[in-house]
Amino acid sequence: MPRTKKLTQIEKRALIKQQIKIEPSLSSRTIGKQLGVSHVTVEKVRKELLASGQLTTVDTLPEYLSHPYLKEHPEILEGLDARGLRALKAPGVLNLMQERGSLSPRSCQAALNRQRKADRRKNTSGMVPEVDIRQCDLLTNDLSWIADDSVDLILTDLPYSVDYVELYRALSKLAGRVLKKDGIASLVCMTGYGALPEIMSALHTDKRLCYNWTLTTIFPRRSSNLGWIGVSSFAKPVIHMTCGTRYKGEIYSDLITASPANKTREIEWEQPLDVFDELAKRFIQHGDSVVLDPCCGAGTSLLASLHTGSCAKVIGMDIKDECVKISKRRITEYLEYKD
Ligand SMILES: C[S@@+](CC[C@H](N)C(=O)[O-])C[C@H]1O[C@@H](n2cnc3c(N)ncnc32)[C@H](O)[C@@H]1O
Numbered sequence: 406m407p408r409t410k411k412l413t414q415i416e417k418r419a420l421i422k423q424q425i426k427i428e429p430s431l432s433s434r435t436i437g438k439q440l441g442v443s444h445v446t447v448e449k450v451r452k453e454l455l456a457s458g459q460l461t462t463v464d465t466l467p468e469y470l471s472h473p474y475l476k477e478h479p480e481i482l483e484g485l486d487a488r489g490l491r492a493l494k495a496p497g498v499l500n501l502m503q504e505r506g507s508l509s510p511r512s513c514q515a516a517l518n519r520q521r522k523a524d525r526r527k528n529t530s531g532m533v534p535e536v537d538i539r540q541c542d543l544l545t546n547d548l549s550w551i552a553d554d555s556v557d558l559i560l561t562d563l564p565y566s567v568d569y570v571e572l573y574r575a576l577s578k579l580a581g582r583v584l585k586k587d588g589i590a591s592l593v594c595m596t597g598y599g600a601l602p603e604i605m606s607a608l609h610t611d612k613r614l615c616y617n618w619t620l621t622t623i624f625p626r627r628s629s630n631l632g633w634i635g636v637s638s639f640a641k642p643v644i645h646m647t648c649g650t651r652y653k654g655e656i657y658s659d660l661i662t663a664s665p666a667n668k669t670r671e672i673e674w675e676q677p678l679d680v681f682d683e684l685a686k687r688f689i690q691h692g693d694s695v696v697l698d699p700c701c702g703a704g705t706s707l708l709a710s711l712h713t714g715s716c717a718k719v720i721g722m723d724i725k726d727e728c729v730k731i732s733k734r735r736i737t738e739y740l741e742y743k744d
Contacts, residue, residue: 417442421450422459429460430467469494474503481508522655526715528692534711536736538721540729543575543699551720556583557590557694560684560706562676565597565604572700573607579699581611581648588653592646593688595622595676599631601642608644617645617652620659622680627663643684657687671703671731681709693717700724704732708739 412420417440424436425447433451437444454460475481475493481502485493492498492510501513541548559580563572573594580592592614596604608614620643629638643661645652661684663677689696689710694717696710701721710716721732 417446418450421447422454425451425454425460467494469499472499472503474499478508481510485510525691526689526713528715528717530693530717532717533740534716535718536707536721536733536740537718538701538704538707538729538732538736540724540726541699541722542724543572543579543722548579548699548722551579551583551697553582554585555695556697556720557585557691558685558688558696558710559584559592559594559698560681560688560696560710561593561698561700562595562674562702562706563700564674565599567600567603570600570603570607573604574610576699577608577610577614580646581613583697584648586613586649588647588650589690590648591617591652591654591688592648593643593684594646595641595643595684597641598638599634605644608646611648613649614646615648615651617647618659619644620657620661620684623660623662624677624680625662626665627677645688654688654690671735672728675703676705678705678709681705682712685709685713689713689715691715695720698722701732702728704728704735707732708735711736711739 420440421436421442424431424440428436431439433444433447437447440447451460469475481493489510492514495510495514495517497517498510498514501517502508502510505513507513559576561576563569563576573596576592576594584590584592592608594608605616609616622641622643624639624641627639631638647653661680663680668678685696685706692715694710694715696707696716696718697720698704698706699722701707701723704721707719707721710719719736721729723729723732
């Protein structure tokens, strides 16, 4: 193999000069990284260029400093902390500040982020979401009607007792098969603390599932008195996993507090809709999402997913016919009257 010749000092400096002239606003560190040389050398070459008049200090100003809005309002730079300065430099922030006449880079950056987030979650088809809810046993039925790698979110809430560990194993296998492997598609499963070690282990049955985090949901008005283990519990864990690769989605907060319960439940285990609304908002991260709940009960997770306006399809299953009927009714009512 031919050997690549090492650059001489003179050739290196010529290359650095060329690079500084092409993009004088790039920092010496960035140019150093690009060319594989020390930033100290780049700085030396820059000083030589300035001294010889081949470069002016105006050329070396970062691009954001030449923005007309900043020239008009130089006071924006006064008292800016590091986060404020980072926000000011972020793409689009100065333009939005100008548009709004705002002096706050951080609030404009937050507004831009919210807008970008909302844009990512928009449905492209504009169609009414498809709803498929069936009576099915997660343990024994053939579920091949749910295609491989087709689901963006499994949002569910299985029975919490250790007697149901097999159900969590089946859930893990189903998730491994049907979840997209993009680092964003997620299995989000509310459960109880009682059998958490066994449940965690069962959820790892399919080895492609990667544990990411456990969220805490707090139910201030809905405690369970677990006298036999000496606990009065106000909280439930929600396990978050991805499939095939680690989580690459948006940062989410790991705490959700339910508002005081005021709705009569349709089934004993029905969860507060506001808690599932929050989960759906956090984990449905793009438009045209497909959401599945294989133990949907009264359909709370499916309804919450539809509330986001980002679903192309919701799929529900429950072993009980009564639950299927309730879920279908709640969703039909929502879709009929939402506008
Ligand atoms: C905790 S509840 C879900 C409640 C639901 N999140 C809601 O808010 O209405 C668990 C559900 O799992 C269902 N289930 C239990 N075993 C099942 C199985 N083998 N296959 C499918 N569903 C099952 C139960 O009928 C029950 O509705």
